[in-house]
Amino acid sequence: MSKKNIWMFVTSIILFAVLLGLSALLQEEMLIYAASAVPILIVLFLPDAKRYQYIRGRNRNVSIYKQGDGEEAILVIAFQPGFLRWKTGMAYFHLKDIASEPQHGGAAQQHAATIPVLAFDLSAHHRKTGWIGINLTQLASRTANMSFTTDEVNRLVIPMKDLEETALTMMSSSATASQNKSKSISA
Numbered sequence: 001m002s003k004k005n006i007w008m009f010v011t012s013i014i015l016f017a018v019l020l021g022l023s024a025l026l027q028e029e030m031l032i033y034a035a036s037a038v039p040i041l042i043v044l045f046l047p048d049a050k051r052y053q054y055i056r057g058r059n060r061n062v063s064i065y066k067q068g069d070g071e072e073a074i075l076v077i078a079f080q081p082g083f084l085r086w087k088t089g090m091a092y093f094h095l096k097d098i099a100s101e102p103q104h105g106g107a108a109q110q111h112a113a114t115i116p117v118l119a120f121d122l123s124a125h126h127r128k129t130g131w132i133g134i135n136l137t138q139l140a141s142r143t144a145n146m147s148f149t150t151d152e153v154n155r156l157v158i159p160m161k162d163l164e165e166t167a168l169t170m171m172s173s174s175a176t177a178s179q180n181k182s183k184s185i186s187a
Contacts, residue, residue, distance in 0.1 A: 053088045074159055115153055
């Protein structure tokens with residue numbers, strides 16, 4: 001949520017309280033009518049906290065590790081079934097959280113269901129560097145015809161070559177943005 005939306009949310013709540021207080025103090029009907037319209041503004045600027053999910057490797061319920069070598073290497077994100085909130089749309093993990101072996105045995109030992117994450121399911125975070133996003137909506141739609149549900153899934157498998165392509169795209173776009181920023185500053 002942007003800072004502008006937060007300020008608009010706080011401002012609309014203060015405006016509501018002020019209008020109600022003034023209507024009680026001055027006994028004016030018009031102020032009550034105006035105060036009754038303010039909740040519409042409040043709803044528009046309500047924070048949406050469950051828009052994204054961030055997966056941290058240091059969480060004991062999650063293990064993010066690289067498995068294999070060369071072109072056959074994969075990244076495994078193992079977690080307890082039900083850990084992912086599939087309705088959030090995107091789940092982000094940080095590139096620094098990738099380990100060379102599983103850190104937490106509990107999530108990695110019990111394989112209920114594994115979903116492969118394809119290259120078009122990955123995207124770089126639009127503001128935070130080093131964060132890679134997985135489109136959970138696309139993954140959930142692909143599992144619709146499978147013999148398991150998303151509640152049973154406890155592993156996501158990403159080919160390292162796809163992850164490297166996404167990371168390179170992220171790095172090149174941030175380099176381009178910094179060059180454009182320095183050009184605009186010097187002009």
